[in-house]
Amino acid sequence: MFTTGSKLFLGATALALVATLVFGASHGGEPGYLGTITLIGALLALAALTAINFFTRDGNTPSMEQDITRTAAAAARAPRRSVAPVLAAVGVALLAIGAETRPAFFKGGVLVLLVAAAEWLVTAWGERASGDATYNAAVSSRMLQPFQFPLVAAAGLGLVIYSFSRVMLWINKSGAPVIFGVLGALVLVGGYLLASRPDVKTSMITGIAAIATLGLVSAGAVMAIDGQRTIEKHPTPASDPAVCTESTKDAHVDKRAPGSVASISSPTAIVVVKDGKLAVYSQGLRGARADVTIIRGATNNLLFRNDDHVARRFTLNLGTFTDSSSGTPVTKKPQACTTLIEPGGEVWKTFRLTQPSAASATPYTITVPGISDQVLTMVVP
Amino acid sequence: MTRNIPSPEVAPVHDSPRRVTRRRVGLAATATGLLVALAGCARNAPQDTFQPAGENARSIDNLQRPVFYIAGVIGILVFAAVGYIVWRFKDRGQELPIQGHGKPILEIGPIVLSAALLLGIGVPTVATVFKLAKTSDTQCVVIVTGQQWWWEYTYPVQPGCAAGGIKQPIVTSGQLVVPAKTHVLAEIQSNDVIHSYWIPKLNGKRDAVPGRTHTLRLEADQPGIYSGQCTEFCGLSHARMRMQVAALDQAHFDTWVTNQTAPYQKPTDPAAITGEATFQANCSRCHQVDGMADSAGKPIISQPELYVVSGSAPNLSHLMSRNTFAGAVWDLLTPACRDKVWHAKPEEFSELYLQGVSRECLNEKDLRDWIRDAPAKKPMYSSDAQIASNNGLSRGMPNLKLKDDQISQIIDYLVTRK
């Protein structure tokens, strides 16, 4: 009969063996020796501990005899099931992996070992708290459950959420909402069915939940290994200034341009491109205009509406400034622009100006790449 | 139990009739008090919400007066009912009433009645809401920007407003100059926190929310000056963030626009010339004076964004054409000159206002105090330690530690900025 201690040492020995073999095979040369020797040492030490434990505890048949059991109240009962040894073994394994690969695993190993130690201590104490097994069981679960339940729940939920996120990142953009909706509906219907039948057995609910979780987690694992869907990268004014001026630079069209709730109301002005004509509308000033007065200091939001037949973006040309503080004059022509907007779409641009028009060598303008003859002026007093 | 318990048939805690009389007197006193209160309003309060001086405020007034009257009548009815009940049903040793929870029908009546009454108020309310939100009949647009703790006005380039429109933007602060009898639309923005623009005699208030542009209709029936205050709590000097609207008749407004857009006038007086240099050395980094050039002839552009959180400071190109300063709190005019302008008859007001501030009428004391140590006069977040703790940015004007003669020079210069 194996006691929990023997099980741990046996497991650790086996792991040390595997680790030694893997490490020895994968690491050649000078740095490999030290590690291999250390691992062989650990393997031998653990094997010795296993042997000692096996002979002194597990093989000590007289201690298992009925007579003695009756007189030794504390040892009277077989140890209860315990998850601690396995947990400790996992912790050790994580330590080993972490030492070899990433520090995060090592830290995780330390954490798991600590948890295992706490669990082990309390279980061991609980087994000897009194001569009453039922009471002992009650006492140790009272001590442990306030920790176990939240921890296991957090870990379990974390796993489920992480798996779900992998699933959502794997499927393509148009599939994601469908999956999301279907899963949500399933949970709702399932919940309703269970709630409407109070006589359903707990084991059945547990079973369904377990199967669903298992399915989700394995799907998540598979999709995590397969990797995320390709996420498109588009040039920005910072990475490629030409994107704001050349209409052909980036063909991606943003289909969900107006992003925030705020963007549906109270813009500074509205810039519209229609039939190749560009115009700006401000509140109170009737009709389309070619200039707009923007004050400096304030954060402005311009709304751009594309009523043209092709996808358009709009560009803010924020003047020309010469900076001669470093000795040689450097001329800067700051720009900002949006992504391409499909016909009928709107987009929002937030910006703040600190310099008046008078400080700039060229006027502040609004342009649309691809329409070269139309320029709107921003007057900044 | 041996304790002596008063019989419940007699109220254990008893009221003497004298006290009940006192209560009635109290009620009567309250009612009289309310009447006195209504009669006891101040006359000519500059920000009275019941004295509209323009179309928009008048729509509000027409809406709110009946509501106040109805509320008053209902209030008096309730007081009278309670008063009567208190007198009629006080404990005079009468029989205990029968224990019933009453008839529901007595509830339905008032519910239906009050619903109908509220509907009667609701319909004109909704109509007025949409009427006050209209922007299509605008004749003149002004961008109004709030910042700690003053208002800036920018007249954008537009065809309307003045005869021939506004060709180049005008920037002023504190006092908003508008043509009277004209639909002016204020486009309200903010440079830092939320403020609220409120000229009670012209319209209700509208918040200046950073990142948003809100509109407010303003129209004055007659030339004159209309006071207002920032009404959204905006920090330390919220109480000292005021503003006025000066409405001029159209001809004088056109003159005002011409003056504001005129090219820079270099000072001719020697004192003012010295002052210009002192101003450039100490004030120009934040305060813009349009068209002013340095000794090399290069135009001087202020850079308040380097020194102030809000990124702006009042434009002083035509300081003496307005008659308040520092958040429209202090007068640039001496009390006598001020009264002459502020209490002028509508037909004379425009002319007097356009005269601006002359040397004789200048309230030099407050201006001098302000330039000497602004944060001492108006609490702002601009002490050296505060600026240092905030990446070198100030909120409000710091103490520039100017000497008295420098201050005199600056005033000599500023007085020429009409």
Next chain:
Amino acid sequence: MAIIERPSTTPAVAGSAPSFVGPADAYGAFRRPVTSRGWRSWVFTVDHKKLGIMYGVVAFCFFLVGGLEALLIRTQLAAPDNTVLSAGTYNQMFTMHATTMIFLFVMPMVSGFANYMVPLQIGARDVAFPRLNAFGFWCFLVGGIFLNTSWFLGGAADGGWFMYQPNASHLFSPSHGVDYWALGVQITGIASLTGAINLIVTIINMRAPGMTMWKMPIFTWMVLVVQFLLVFSLPVITVALFLLTFSRVFGGQFFNVQAGADPLLWQHLFWIFGHPEVYILILPSFGIVSEVLPVFSRKPLFGYKFVAFSGAAIGFVGFGVWAHHMFASGLGPLSVAVFSVGTMMIAIPTGVKIINWTLTMWGGKLRFTTAMLFAIGLVIEFTIGGLSGVTHAVSPSDTQQTDTYYIVAHFHYVLFGGAIFGLFAGFYYWWPKIFGKLLNERIGKWNFWLMVIGMNLTFGPMHMIGLQGQPRRMVVWPQNLTGDGLFNLGFWNKVATVGSYILGLGVLTFVWNVTRTHLLRKGEVAPLDPWDARTLEWMTSNPPKEHNFDAIPTVHEVDEFFHRKYEEVETDHGVRLVKTRSAEEILADQEAHADAHIHMPSPSYWPVVLAVGLVIVAYGVIYSVLLAVVGALITLGASFAWALEPSTADPSDFDPPAGTPGKELANV
């Protein structure tokens, strides 16, 4: 009623060597405290009555603090360009005045009344979760102290109680005041939230046999509605406060315009909480008045179901009108119109209440005790506040009135003339129940009249000041905006200041009344049923025994107690009410049929430790992560200990030991 059962300690296997092991033997560190005297009996108590009293005492202390802040504000505003307070101090003063009065006075005072009275009114022996109840109280206390320590640690919050962004962001309010405010309100929010869940469960599950929902006393009804409001509105402010704390402490960008955010988000979040909050403050007082008026009119509440239902309706509609605080903030005409009409609808159920109170008095036999005077005072003053409320439901009119003193007048009529008058009615009405002594009625009348006159002098003129253009939150008002004539705004500002001192005197009269009654021992011992009351809480001794009722009564009527005393008798002159039994007889009858086994919850150390842990975390968030870790460990440890505690103390732990009369009942 068994609230918490002890687990069986009989060993499952008989005959094992150490045959009996009590829970305390296994983990002696987690024994429950048992002291029934001295400070320990208060600090570790879970008794709803003791907690109720502590809520009341602490809240009243904060009321005095908030009142002092109000007097300082009024002193500053007594004269033009006054310099009693600096601009910074003034801003802190009005922020903390509102915060204190709302979160540290009215809400906890209501919690106090609800804690004390609801179990008694529904015939229960305690609330459903006694330790949670204690935790709520301690959260409120430490939260309140935490908030007020900011005065001494760099200045209190200065953004107004509404903390509009970005004015309350780190850039524009760099002191720690707003951090204190956000965390302090968060902690007191925990108090309210746990209290709300507790009371809902208590009211729904623990009513005496026979007490259907439509036989519940109206105060309990209003408390129930308010707890639901709390449960639905507090999460919103919790989220908002987290956003605020994260923006300020950890550099979050939730309200940064340049990062694309919209500061109006904060306003929406704040007022979705803030408007129901108004009803959270006022509805319990409506409940108190709906108890007091019938007792002193000696008639049942007129339209009991209408009053209960209109309370629920006010609560429900109250969630849909938050934007009326934002009529000037640029929502656009459509939203403004919708919220304007929605706000008007609230006037209907509110009007129903006024009508019902008036009709309750109609045909009654009115006794003008102090409690009754305060109740009538509420009807009058709240009517004024309600009517001024209708004027700014008219949104164009509101754009003239909002952020002026007219609004200050309006909500002080609602909250002082409404909520606080209701609480004072409650003080005078329930004082003999809670403390066994009557407050002096003569001083009580002085108290009432001083407060009525003071409040009308203080807040009445504010209507005019506001309508004539004086905005609120102004550290100074200038002479040149006050207008002409004797009755200019300056005059009315002075009147308001004088009024506020009279009001302060009124509150002091109450303090004197309490001092005289208890400290000077001049209070008259209260008879068992001093007011000829109607509801269950009076069907027990004054003050009630620890287990409230010797026998849980079976309920047949809304006014159960009254109907046990009186019977309708047919006479020649029609039906008459005749008193057939006295309160003493009813109580003696109850004692004669006392329940044999009564289980009462034991005190506990951990609620107070847990609350202290939370406040250490809060200090840690402001000053040092290390401190926060220490606080978190205390919090964690206390929750663990809480979970480990045996559900009751061992009988042998009690001092005096089990077997002494009285204790026996509590611990069998």
